[in-house]
Amino acid sequence: MSGARRRIGPRGEVLLGRFGHGYVAPAVLLVAGLLYAPFLWTAYLSFTRYDGLEPAQWIGGHNFGKLIEDPALLTSIRNTLLWVVGTMVLPVGLGLLVAVLSYDIKGGVWFRVPFLLPYALSGAGLAMVWSPILSHGGIANTLLGVDTAFLQDAPVNTVAMLLVWTWQQLGVNMLLFVVGLQSIPREPIEAARLDGAGGWQLFRLVIWPLMRPLTAVVVGLALVASLKTFDIVWVLTQGGPGRNSETLAVTMYKETFVASDYGYGSAVAVMLTVVTGLASYLYLKRQVAS
Amino acid sequence: MFRSRVVTLGVAALVLTACGGNGAQPQKKTELTLYNDKGAWTKYFDEMGALSKQSIGLGMKPTGYTDSAQYQAFIKASFRTNVKPDLFTWQTGGMLEEIVKQKQVADTTDIWQQAIQAGDLSKDLAPYYTIGGRQYCVPMNVAYWGMFYNKKIFGKYGLEAPKTWDDLIKVADTLKKNGVKAFYHTSVLFSFVWFEQLMAGTDPDLYDRLATGKAKYTDPGVVQVMEKWKSLIDAGYFINPGDKTDPGDVLKNGKAAMVSFGTWFNTSMTQRNMKSGEDYDFFVIPNVNPALPKTSMIFESGPLCSLTKAADPAANQKYLKWWTTSEAQGKWASSRGDVSANPKVSIADKALGTVTKDAGGGQYRLVNRYFEATPPPVLTAALDGFSKFVTEPGSYKEVLETIQKAADEYWSAHQ
Numbered sequence: 001m002s003g004a005r006r007r008i009g010p011r012g013e014v015l016l017g018r019f020g021h022g023y024v025a026p027a028v029l030l031v032a033g034l035l036y037a038p039f040l041w042t043a044y045l046s047f048t049r050y051d052g053l054e055p056a057q058w059i060g061g062h063n064f065g066k067l068i069e070d071p072a073l074l075t076s077i078r079n080t081l082l083w084v085v086g087t088m089v090l091p092v093g094l095g096l097l098v099a100v101l102s103y104d105i106k107g108g109v110w111f112r113v114p115f116l117l118p119y120a121l122s123g124a125g126l127a128m129v130w131s132p133i134l135s136h137g138g139i140a141n142t143l144l145g146v147d148t149a150f151l152q153d154a155p156v157n158t159v160a161m162l163l164v165w166t167w168q169q170l171g172v173n174m175l176l177f178v179v180g181l182q183s184i185p186r187e188p189i190e191a192a193r194l195d196g197a198g199g200w201q202l203f204r205l206v207i208w209p210l211m212r213p214l215t216a217v218v219v220g221l222a223l224v225a226s227l228k229t230f231d232i233v234w235v236l237t238q239g240g241p242g243r244n245s246e247t248l249a250v251t252m253y254k255e256t257f258v259a260s261d262y263g264y265g266s267a268v269a270v271m272l273t274v275v276t277g278l279a280s281y282l283y284l285k286r287q288v289a290s
Numbered sequence: 291m292f293r294s295r296v297v298t299l300g301v302a303a304l305v306l307t308a309c310g311g312n313g314a315q316p317q318k319k320t321e322l323t324l325y326n327d328k329g330a331w332t333k334y335f336d337e338m339g340a341l342s343k344q345s346i347g348l349g350m351k352p353t354g355y356t357d358s359a360q361y362q363a364f365i366k367a368s369f370r371t372n373v374k375p376d377l378f379t380w381q382t383g384g385m386l387e388e389i390v391k392q393k394q395v396a397d398t399t400d401i402w403q404q405a406i407q408a409g410d411l412s413k414d415l416a417p418y419y420t421i422g423g424r425q426y427c428v429p430m431n432v433a434y435w436g437m438f439y440n441k442k443i444f445g446k447y448g449l450e451a452p453k454t455w456d457d458l459i460k461v462a463d464t465l466k467k468n469g470v471k472a473f474y475h476t477s478v479l480f481s482f483v484w485f486e487q488l489m490a491g492t493d494p495d496l497y498d499r500l501a502t503g504k505a506k507y508t509d510p511g512v513v514q515v516m517e518k519w520k521s522l523i524d525a526g527y528f529i530n531p532g533d534k535t536d537p538g539d540v541l542k543n544g545k546a547a548m549v550s551f552g553t554w555f556n557t558s559m560t561q562r563n564m565k566s567g568e569d570y571d572f573f574v575i576p577n578v579n580p581a582l583p584k585t586s587m588i589f590e591s592g593p594l595c596s597l598t599k600a601a602d603p604a605a606n607q608k609y610l611k612w613w614t615t616s617e618a619q620g621k622w623a624s625s626r627g628d629v630s631a632n633p634k635v636s637i638a639d640k641a642l643g644t645v646t647k648d649a650g651g652g653q654y655r656l657v658n659r660y661f662e663a664t665p666p667p668v669l670t671a672a673l674d675g676f677s678k679f680v681t682e683p684g685s686y687k688e689v690l691e692t693i694q695k696a697a698d699e700y701w702s703a704h705q
Contacts, residue, residue, distance in 0.1 A: 260362070
């Protein structure tokens with residue numbers, strides 16, 4: 001650093017102090033232009049009636065009033081919560097289980113490979129693969145010998161889609177947990193073993209607390225991903241039948257781009273942002289505090 | 291030194307911006323872009339591009355979207371940017387009116403007048419393209435809706451194409467007795483098909499009034515139609531709406547004996563190596579109400595449009611004019627095995643040829659497809675509603691009330 005200062009010299013330092021912020025200006029402009037400006041524009045649109053063509057017409061809080069009264073919103077919120085809870089139990093919980101079971105055993109790497117492969121698929125591609133399996137009269141019905149329309153009745157359809165989501169996401173969660181397990185120093189584990197700890201006791205009292213920082217990251221990422229669930233639902237059910245499998249992100253998309261009600265769609269987007277922001281804040285605050 | 295560099299850079303940026311600006315002279319184009327929401331038809335658009343290059347020296351490059359909502363959002367956004375398509379497909383009804391009102395669509399009145407005079411377009415088609423007494427866009431395609439049926443299944447049980455609604459129900463009953471599902475329906479996207487068919491075949495005037503907000507979805511006539519629809523579902527004529535088998539496969543493998551779709555569905559049959567008149571056939575669905583003077587036939591036409599502020603308006607107009615000719619329409623219809631907007635084009639498929647001729651001769655009451663006839667916010671609520679109804683037929687009153695709520699909100703701001 002001192003070498004660099006010598007090369008810049010006193011005049012250079014003055015210039016760097018005066019114009020140094022200019023170096024970050026492109027990045028700042030990019031972020032402001034691509035993230036903050038659209039966000040503010042969306043927030044503005046949420047107070048307007050706008051069909052994407054005619055000039056937006058200011059209607060105050062009407063869209064938010066409509067949002068509160070909309071019975072479909074309650075279904076969306078219920079389904080979104082189901083996605084959040086389900087994600088914590090299934091892809092995250094099972095990811096941890098598989099990571100622990102496959103850790104430190106012979107051939108563990110090969111055991112983990114099949115869980116990782118589905119992660120290579122995009123959400124939409126994943127849904128395309130599962131559509132003929134879950135549809136009425138599809139492969140699942142034939143294999144299980146049942147006559148169930150897995151994608152029709154609520155909340156069965158959301159649970160079915162959660163299982164598809166688990167099939168894809170379990171691997172990456174497992175991988176992160178394995179990284180966490182590998183980063184734990186051997187000494188405390190060996191010391192605990194010498195003290196007679198083993199199995200569940202060893203995991204609960206030694207391994208789990210040491211993995212806490214990584215768990216915070218995995219749960220945080222899964223929380224945000226589940227709150228914005230869109231592609232799987234859109235391809236498999238389009239939020240239906242009726243609106244019984246809609247999530248908040250699907251509601252936002254449908255109102256904005258299908259119904260061309262950009263104002264109302266923006267209000268849903270603002271609400272989704274607030275919910276995601278609040279959930280992330282509360283979760284991170286709790287993690288930092290503990 | 292630093293200041294002079296900043297000034298130099300600033301000037302250079304301004305010069306570059308000016309060079310890339312849109313204040314340019316109209317360009318002379320030899321190839322046009324055609325944006326569409328029919329991604330699966332790219333092959334056919336490519337063939338049309340090759341033919342137009344040969345015939346009028348104007349090539350065409352298609353860009354196909356497969357998601358209609360994304361496509362519409364893109365086109366609307368393109369109106370405000372310099373990334374504009376030369377030509378684009380759209381929808382008739384409120385959707386066309388919406389963009390015409392914004393002065394985004396080029397007037398095609400001259401093309402229409404000349405084409406009608408030359409016998410290349412039917413006068414009956416003009417109202418779907420007329421807004422404020424002027425025409426906009428030209429028909430990219432037309433389609434008539436009716437019933438495709440599996441001829442082998444019909445033959446097996448000694449059935450014939452029905453002429454009356456009672457005949458149709460007798461056919462459905464016979465199939466039911468033999469353990470065959472009569473009709474296809476779905477809870478996704480095309481959930482409106484049976485609603486529009488039953489409405490148009492029962493009270494087409496009420497159907498038209500619904501589309502323009504002059505009648506309510508809770509009116510007794512609409513409620514009766516839903517009850518009729520429910521009785522057909524309760525009778526067990528339909529396959530499960532959650533079955534995601536492609537309707538082409540449904541008909542081919544006999545999962546259902548009949549599938550109601552537009553004539554464009556013929557392409558699905560030919561792509562599955564099914565032979566018209568042997569493996570499958572087509573009939574016009576009879577009215578539910580036999581007292582109606584004409585059989586109602588659902589009709590759709592997709593417009594091919596040009597923007598008002600196009601890069602080369604003359605080239606666009608030339609292309610649209612060519613699209614209406616029998617040369618272009620003949621190629622378009624024959625490559626896809628569909629009907630044509632040009633009455634001069636002869637349709638190879640016998641059943642579709644007859645329908646086209648009869649429809650052009652005024653034998654049917656043409657009813658605009660629900661998808662085009664209904665404003666988007668009402669349509670969205672209706673598609674959701676019908677999708678709920680087909681899975682829970684008992685919910686019809688609640689469904690109608692929900693659609694009416696969306697209609698009330700829309701028409702209160704648009705009447």
